[in-house]
Amino acid sequence: MLSRLSLCRRHPLCQHFAAVVAASRRPVATFEAAPVAPLTPPRQTPNVMHGTRLATDPRWRRRMREDLYRRRMLAGPEPERPRSVWSNWSRRAELSAAAHRLGLAGLAGFSQQWLDRVLTFRESAEADGVTADSSIAHQNVAKGYELDDESSDSVAMATSSTPAESMPRDNAELVPTGRALIAEHCGRFLARELPHVPENLREQAVSLLTSDQSLSFVAGHLGLAELLSGVDTRPSMLPLSVEADAFAALVASAKLCCPNLSEGDEAAWRLTRDFLLTRLHNSDINEWWTIDAQRRLPLLSESLAAAGFPADEPLEFRLMGQSAPESPVYSCFQVGLYIRREFLSSGFGETAAQAQDECVSEALKTLFDTADSRAPMNFKLTYADLASALE
Amino acid sequence: RQMLPRVFLSQPLQNGVSRYTCQLKRITLKFCKFRPNSLGAREFIENGDFLEFARANPQVACYLKPRRNRPPVLQAEFANGSVQLARIDSFPAEFVRRWFWLMRGRSGDDLLPLHENLRSFHPSVQGVWTPFTFGRSVGLGDLSDSRHRPMSPSATELIQQLHRLQSARMS
Numbered sequence: 001m002l003s004r005l006s007l008c009r010r011h012p013l014c015q016h017f018a019a020v021v022a023a024s025r026r027p028v029a030t031f032e033a034a035p036v037a038p039l040t041p042p043r044q045t046p047n048v049m050h051g052t053r054l055a056t057d058p059r060w061r062r063r064m065r066e067d068l069y070r071r072r073m074l075a076g077p078e079p080e081r082p083r084s085v086w087s088n089w090s091r092r093a094e095l096s097a098a099a100h101r102l103g104l105a106g107l108a109g110f111s112q113q114w115l116d117r118v119l120t121f122r123e124s125a126e127a128d129g130v131t132a133d134s135s136i137a138h139q140n141v142a143k144g145y146e147l148d149d150e151s152s153d154s155v156a157m158a159t160s161s162t163p164a165e166s167m168p169r170d171n172a173e174l175v176p177t178g179r180a181l182i183a184e185h186c187g188r189f190l191a192r193e194l195p196h197v198p199e200n201l202r203e204q205a206v207s208l209l210t211s212d213q214s215l216s217f218v219a220g221h222l223g224l225a226e227l228l229s230g231v232d233t234r235p236s237m238l239p240l241s242v243e244a245d246a247f248a249a250l251v252a253s254a255k256l257c258c259p260n261l262s263e264g265d266e267a268a269w270r271l272t273r274d275f276l277l278t279r280l281h282n283s284d285i286n287e288w289w290t291i292d293a294q295r296r297l298p299l300l301s302e303s304l305a306a307a308g309f310p311a312d313e314p315l316e317f318r319l320m321g322q323s324a325p326e327s328p329v330y331s332c333f334q335v336g337l338y339i340r341r342e343f344l345s346s347g348f349g350e351t352a353a354q355a356q357d358e359c360v361s362e363a364l365k366t367l368f369d370t371a372d373s374r375a376p377m378n379f380k381l382t383y384a385d386l387a388s389a390l391e
Numbered sequence: 392r393q394m395l396p397r398v399f400l401s402q403p404l405q406n407g408v409s410r411y412t413c414q415l416k417r418i419t420l421k422f423c424k425f426r427p428n429s430l431g432a433r434e435f436i437e438n439g440d441f442l443e444f445a446r447a448n449p450q451v452a453c454y455l456k457p458r459r460n461r462p463p464v465l466q467a468e469f470a471n472g473s474v475q476l477a478r479i480d481s482f483p484a485e486f487v488r489r490w491f492w493l494m495r496g497r498s499g500d501d502l503l504p505l506h507e508n509l510r511s512f513h514p515s516v517q518g519v520w521t522p523f524t525f526g527r528s529v530g531l532g533d534l535s536d537s538r539h540r541p542m543s544p545s546a547t548e549l550i551q552q553l554h555r556l557q558s559a560r561m562s
Contacts, residue, residue, distance in 0.1 A: 088419045088454035088466075100450035101412055101470075221404045221470050223416045270410070278405035282512045321523040326543075334523050348521045373516040379409040 082233040083226045091116070094227055102222065102250070107267055109257040114167060118253040119246055121230035122170040170230065171249035174256070178248030181255065183210050185272040185386075192389040193377050194285070197368045198303075205288035209276060215244035218275050224250065247275075262383075269383040278379055285370050296360050303367045304339065313340050317356055320346060335359045398503045400510040403471045406498065414470045414498045417452035418491065422463040427481070432463040434484035444491050451495065465490055469499025 057065070083089065095112040099105040104115070168174070186206045194202060208214065219225060224246045226233055231242055251268050258264035280288070291299060297315075305311050316338040324330040335355035336346040345366055347358025365371040406412055420441065422432035435441055436455065445453040465477040465487070475497070477490050518524065544552070 088417070088456050090452070090454075093452045093454075094417070097416065097450050097452040101416070103410070103412075105449070218404065220472070222412075223470050274409040274412075275404060278408045281405050281408050282510075284512065323522045332522055334521060348519075348523075372513045372518075 080234045080236055084233070091227075095119075098223060098227060102271070104254060104267065107254065107258055107263070109259055110254075114253065114257055116229070117167055117169065118171050118174060118249050119224065119227050119229060120170045121228060121242065121245075122172050123230045171245070171253075174249040174252040175245045176248075177256075178250070178252035179210070179245075181251055181268055182215070182248060182272055182276065185269055186210055186277065188386050188389070189273070189277055189381070192381070192386060194368070194370065197370065198299075201289040201291070201368075204290070205285070208288055209279065212240040212244040214276070214279065215247045216240040216242075218279075219243040219247040222247070222275065266383045269386065273379060273381065277377075280377060281379065284372075286365065291364070293357075296357075296364065300360055300363055300367075303364065307367055309339055315339055317359065319352065322352075337363050395503055397506045398501070399506055400508065401500070403498055403500070412470070413448065413450045413495065415448075415451050415467055415495050416470055417454065417468045418494055419454040419456050419466040419468075420463070420487075421456040421458050421461065421466065423459060423461055424457050426460065426462075429463040431482040431484045431487050432479060435487040438484060440484065440488045440491075444488075444495075448495060463487075465494065467494040467497070469497065471499045473499040473501070475499070 084091070092112060095115045096105075099110065099112060099115050104110050183206060186209050187202070190197075190202045190205055220243060225235070225238060225243055228238075228242070228246055232238060251271050254271055255264040255268035258267060300315070301311065304313075304315075318336050318338060320334040320336040321332075322334070323332040325333070331350050332348055333350070333352045333355040334346055334348045335352060335358075337344045337359045345359055345363035347355050347360070347362050349355035349358050362371075402408075403414060404412075406414065420432060420436070422429040422436075424433070441453065441455070445451070462478065462480045463482075465479055467475045467477070469475070475494065477494070479487050479490060482490075
């Protein structure tokens with residue numbers, strides 16, 4: 001027996017009604033030449049909204065949020081812009097704040113104008129592709145960014161004892177002075193703190209400390225990267241060497257701006273000590289240099305000779321103890337290094353060979369005074385202490 | 392379900408070891424001049440607390456940014472590059488003041504749970520423990536009741552085995 005519903009559906013009026021509805025759903029012919037792009041993008045975009053359902057949102061709002069998110073991801077990331085293009089930026093205020101943050105505001109002869117010049121790089125054709133015609137300011141204007149207008153500031157910059165004519169236009173001369181000063185400070189500090197470490201290892205540590213990567217890390221954390229002028233300060237366009245030069249110029253400026261020589265030396269030393277040399281704190285000093293594996297034993301012999309043990313005395317490695325020697329996992333060998341029947345160091349390892357290597361490393365650390373148990377470095381040294389150490 | 396990652400205690404650029412540097416570089420107070428949810432922010436400015444903060448902290452660049460029809464927000468930028476936003480919607484002026492001074496004391500690191508409340512790169516100054524640290528001549532694997540025994544028996548054990556066999560034969 002056919003149901004009444006199916007009979008109803010086969011009725012001509014119902015079928016006519018169904019035809020009208022179907023016709024209304026058919027797309028109307030358009031006269032556009034190009035095909036219209038679909039509203040929803042294809043499914044290749046990752047479904048990052050999975051598992052982020054807001055229980056309080058109704059279903060339509062959830063789908064709207066997902067769609068908006070998908071569109072935003074398709075639009076691509078925000079263009080990278082320097083910090084100075086936003087409206088909450090005043091170069092004068094930023095330089096003043098930086099001067100106080102770096103502790104240079106109290107120095108005689110220091111002013112915002114001086115700091116401005118210190119962080120200004122000369123726009124030259126050789127400098128990283130920035131030509132005089134395509135200066136960053138002009139590029140910014142071309143893109144629609146506003147220039148930082150200093151003429152509207154009613155508060156004048158702090159006057160300094162250094163007249164404007166004698167101030168350098170940029171930091172080109174300060175950079176090499178600063179780099180040399182930093183290297184000298186680091187070398188002197190390590191010579192004082194690690195007197196028993198050989199010169200070549202200390203030099204390795206100094207070169208790591210004064211590398212572009214290290215100096216630019218410090219400059220970035222001091223907020224100097226945003227204050228540079230004459231270069232593109234966008235993080236992806238700013239090379240490490242430029243940031244490093246900025247910090248070097250700062251150190252040189254701290255020394256040169258003071259009329260009093262000792263005050264300038266002390267100010268420059270404090271910048272290096274407090275921001276650069278403190279990177280040695282909370283790190284294993286032995287990681288700052290590398291000794292080749294085949295160089296270890298000769299170095300040990302040389303160090304022992306320097307420490308007073310004659311060169312013909314043989315080094316004796318003795319097995320001090322072993323536990324579970326056949327076990328591949330729980331084995332522990334302890335090897336001791338003796339010279340002239342005196343105990344020098346011991347090392348342990350899973351195999352006797354490893355224990356012997358460890359023994360040599362420990363002996364070197366003992367001789368260089370770089371073991372874990374050594375006293376921490378003194379980061380309160382003044383420049384006077386540093387200078388007197390060498391005499 | 393994701394859990395917050397744990398981080399280790401750290402200070403940017405070893406701040407405080409040799410000298411302390413305020414990590415807050417600039418702070419911006421964005422507020423509306425008309426809407427009631429910015430009332431606290433407006434009072435904070437008008438009472439002179441904003442200027443007091445700016446004068447007491449010359450190392451921080453302080454900005455005011457009036458924005459029509461937007462809720463009030465505090466944007467703090469730190470030396471390590473991070474930006475923190477504090478929504479001060481309908482806060483009283485005293486709370487806005489407290490948020491300012493709180494940002495001044497922050498380092499800019501994310502607020503995440505710590506592994507430990509201390510961190511040291513020298514976990515031991517006495518040396519790492521070995522089975523022989525406290526003058527033991529045998530290791531744990533050499534004791535007779537240990538599960539991690541060496542495969543070959545020691546001379547003492549051989550003699551003990553012989554003795555047992557002998558006494559078993561005798562009896």
